[in-house]
Amino acid sequence: MIKENCKLAIISIxxxxxxxxxxxLGIIIGVCAVIAIMTVGNSMTxxxxxxxxxxxxxxxxxxxxxxxxxxxxxxxDMQNMQLKPEVLHRLSQKFEKKISGISVEANVxxxxxxxDGKTANVNVxxxxxxxxxxxxxxxxxxxxxxxxxxxxGNNVAIISDKFVEQLYGKEFAPENLLGKExxxxxxxQYLNVTVVxxxxxxxxxxxxxxxxxxxxxxxxxxxAAWNFTHNEEIYECTxxxxxxxxxxxxxxxxxxxxxxxxxxxxxxxxVVGAYSNQSMIEENTKTMNQMTMAISxxxxxxxxxxxxxxxxxxxxxxxxxxxxxxxxxxxxxxxxMIMLQFISEAIxxxxxxxxxxxxxxxxxxxxxxxxxxxxxHVSIASIYMSVGFSMAIGVFFGYSPxxxxxxxxxxxxxxxx
Amino acid sequence: MSNDILLQARGIKKSYYVGTPNxxxxxxxxxxxxxxxxxxxxxxxxxxxxxxxxxILGILDRQTAGQYILDGxxxxxxxNKSLSYLRNKHIGFVFQTYNLIARTDAIANVEMPMLYAxxxxxxxxxxxxxxxxxxxxxxxxxxxxxxxxxxxxxxVAIARAMANNPDIIxxxxxxxxxxSKTGRLVMDIFxxxxxxxxxxxxxxxxxxxxxxxxxxxxxxxxxNIVSEKTxxxxxxx
Numbered sequence: 001m002i003k004e005n006c007k008l009a010i011i012s013i014x015x016x017x018x019x020x021x022x023x024x025l026g027i028i029i030g031v032c033a034v035i036a037i038m039t040v041g042n043s044m045t046x047x048x049x050x051x052x053x054x055x056x057x058x059x060x061x062x063x064x065x066x067x068x069x070x071x072x073x074x075x076x077d078m079q080n081m082q083l084k085p086e087v088l089h090r091l092s093q094k095f096e097k098k099i100s101g102i103s104v105e106a107n108v109x110x111x112x113x114x115x116d117g118k119t120a121n122v123n124v125x126x127x128x129x130x131x132x133x134x135x136x137x138x139x140x141x142x143x144x145x146x147x148x149x150x151x152x153g154n155n156v157a158i159i160s161d162k163f164v165e166q167l168y169g170k171e172f173a174p175e176n177l178l179g180k181e182x183x184x185x186x187x188x189q190y191l192n193v194t195v196v197x198x199x200x201x202x203x204x205x206x207x208x209x210x211x212x213x214x215x216x217x218x219x220x221x222x223x224a225a226w227n228f229t230h231n232e233e234i235y236e237c238t239x240x241x242x243x244x245x246x247x248x249x250x251x252x253x254x255x256x257x258x259x260x261x262x263x264x265x266x267x268x269x270x271v272v273g274a275y276s277n278q279s280m281i282e283e284n285t286k287t288m289n290q291m292t293m294a295i296s297x298x299x300x301x302x303x304x305x306x307x308x309x310x311x312x313x314x315x316x317x318x319x320x321x322x323x324x325x326x327x328x329x330x331x332x333x334x335x336x337m338i339m340l341q342f343i344s345e346a347i348x349x350x351x352x353x354x355x356x357x358x359x360x361x362x363x364x365x366x367x368x369x370x371x372x373x374x375x376x377h378v379s380i381a382s383i384y385m386s387v388g389f390s391m392a393i394g395v396f397f398g399y400s401p402x403x404x405x406x407x408x409x410x411x412x413x414x415x416x417x
Numbered sequence: 418m419s420n421d422i423l424l425q426a427r428g429i430k431k432s433y434y435v436g437t438p439n440x441x442x443x444x445x446x447x448x449x450x451x452x453x454x455x456x457x458x459x460x461x462x463x464x465x466x467x468x469x470x471x472x473i474l475g476i477l478d479r480q481t482a483g484q485y486i487l488d489g490x491x492x493x494x495x496x497n498k499s500l501s502y503l504r505n506k507h508i509g510f511v512f513q514t515y516n517l518i519a520r521t522d523a524i525a526n527v528e529m530p531m532l533y534a535x536x537x538x539x540x541x542x543x544x545x546x547x548x549x550x551x552x553x554x555x556x557x558x559x560x561x562x563x564x565x566x567x568x569x570x571x572x573v574a575i576a577r578a579m580a581n582n583p584d585i586i587x588x589x590x591x592x593x594x595x596x597s598k599t600g601r602l603v604m605d606i607f608x609x610x611x612x613x614x615x616x617x618x619x620x621x622x623x624x625x626x627x628x629x630x631x632x633x634x635x636x637x638x639x640x641n642i643v644s645e646k647t648x649x650x651x652x653x654x
Contacts, residue, residue, distance in 0.1 A: 004532055008521075011520050011521065012520070014520075015519075015520050323516060324518055324519065326516075327512075327516040327517075327518065328518070328529070328533075329477075329501060329504075330475070330477060330504065330510050330516075331504070331505065331510070331529055331530045331533060331577070332501050332502065332504045332505020332506070332530055332533045332534065332581075333501060333505075333533045334498075334501040334502065334533070335498075335501070337533060410477045411472050411477050411478055414477075414512070414516065
């Protein structure tokens with residue numbers, strides 16, 4: 001029966017191809033919009049998520065911010081705003097069991113290394129041992145710094161494979177640089193460091209364009225950086241929560257602890273902030289979900305308009321085929337069969353429209369994602385949803401015309417001109 | 418002539434606009450018996466009520482009053498929902514305007530009543546082929562109605578009417594839209610069905626000439642049966 005009805009529906013759709021296509025258009029546009037937007041949204045969410053997760057879900061970023069961002073700050077204020085190494089040391093003791101490390105970052109500055117007329121731009125960072133827990137630095141050659149390097153502030157460095165490639169070309173094996181000294185020009189001051197490790201430079205998610213001018217990080221032990229700048233400045237501080245700890249809860253505890261510990265220097269001008277990556281991921285997911293919801297509402301309106309188009313065409317089609325309906329009834333078709341026939345037709349129109357819409361939406365979405373520089377991430381759920389939704393539209397908007405057909409009086413229908 | 422009464426109508430009345438001041442009685446109490454295997458014509462001018470009578474006999478419509486028993490089933494008492502089933506099982510229609518389903522080939526048209534009767538696909542197809550061959554349309558089974566001439570369409574329609582082997586074939590002016598030559602051909606098929614297969618056929622027509630071909634002629638005028646004769650000239654009314 002289902003098969004017969006589908007056959008009948010396809011015959012009828014084929015007989016009026018143009019009209020069926022125009023009817024489908026509403027559904028096609030609606031579904032296409034949903035799929036395209038969902039694809040873009042999903043790709044964005046997935047990429048942002050991946051980036052945030054790359055920073056580590058257990059990471060808690062610590063900041064000192066002025067209460068009044070417009071206030072002018074004196075040198076003393078600037079000094080007071082600093083996180084102090086001793087405070088962080090006490091923090092690490094106090095929360096010893098709850099954290100797996102503290103990443104402290106000192107920003108030396110951007111610099112360059114020149115060799116044989118080739119230049120590699122670098123950003124020189126001083127790092128504590130915890131930095132390598134908070135950030136994904138994938139060593140491919142050599143070693144990380146040892147505790148002696150950290151304590152003494154030895155002039156040793158970890159550089160990227162990209163940096164090596166920029167200076168020595170692709171053919172050069174990076175490990176040949178291990179133990180060699182390089183000279184970094186930081187604002188015309190020369191920093192000589194011995195290479196102890198090489199890490200793999202990870203292209204960022206939206207990394208397009210040429211790689212000639214990519215600036216990579218050169219890592220030094222924290223103390224070596226401070227020795228070079230003659231300033232114990234902390235550029236960024238991240239606490240890594242121990243495995244199994246709830247980072248969002250811990251961030252609150254750390255914030256309270258630091259607010260107390262730094263009460264004197266904070267005064268009434270500054271506040272301590274501690275934000276866990278986890279809460280940022282949650283926030284991000286929430287925002288994205290809200291966006292998806294809003295867009296889905298718009299798409300739903302488009303689909304309802306499409307559905308009304310289907311209803312309109314079904315009504316026309318049924319009026320045109322009044323005699324056919326009368327004949328079928330005379331031949332013994334029960335009302336339910338007539339109804340099924342026309343609902344099937346509406347469903348098939350919607351389904352074909354839905355499938356065309358999905359294909360177009362995927363193409364459109366992937367093209368858009370490509371140009372926005374994200375990795376495509378298709379939502380399978382949205383495809384199932386669209387198929388289901390277009391079928392539901394067929395049933396919903398096909399019902400009333402089909403019911404009308406089923407209820408026709410066979411004599412009147414047979415006489416209809 | 419067998420004594421099996423297949424169709425029994427008693428005091429059939431049909432009115433339109435019932436209960437309004439415009440109430441219009443079309444049939445004034447028709448009594449009619451048709452036996453199994455009869456070939457009967459119902460003749461009348463247009464407006465005589467013969468189409469209304471056909472609709473009631475074909476279970477397309479219900480009488481306002483009276484009793485209609487078909488093959489032992491009291492149609493007047495059957496619930497509305499079962500009417501399509503009763504039509505499907507008992508009645509085969511042949512219309513003046515053929516009423517084949519457009520864009521659907523001859524074989525699918527013939528299969529249609531069997532589809533609604535729930536006959537499995539293979540059996541349906543086989544029976545449709547047999548029937549189309551019987552009416553001489555074996556060569557054109559896969560043609561759609563717009564590729565067939567009037568006479569060919571009517572032959573397909575007759576095959577379709579026979580599909581579920583109904584008790585009665587109701588033919589409403591079956592040659593009305595055909596030229597005399599093809600009309601003759603169609604009439605010959607009815608005679609053949611009657612004589613060789615013993616089908617009960619009710620032919621509704623306005624043409625006395627056509628009616629004269631059938632063994633029994635019932636004349637209807639102004640909603641009453643005015644004369645009834647068997648084709649030997651023996652008046653019964």
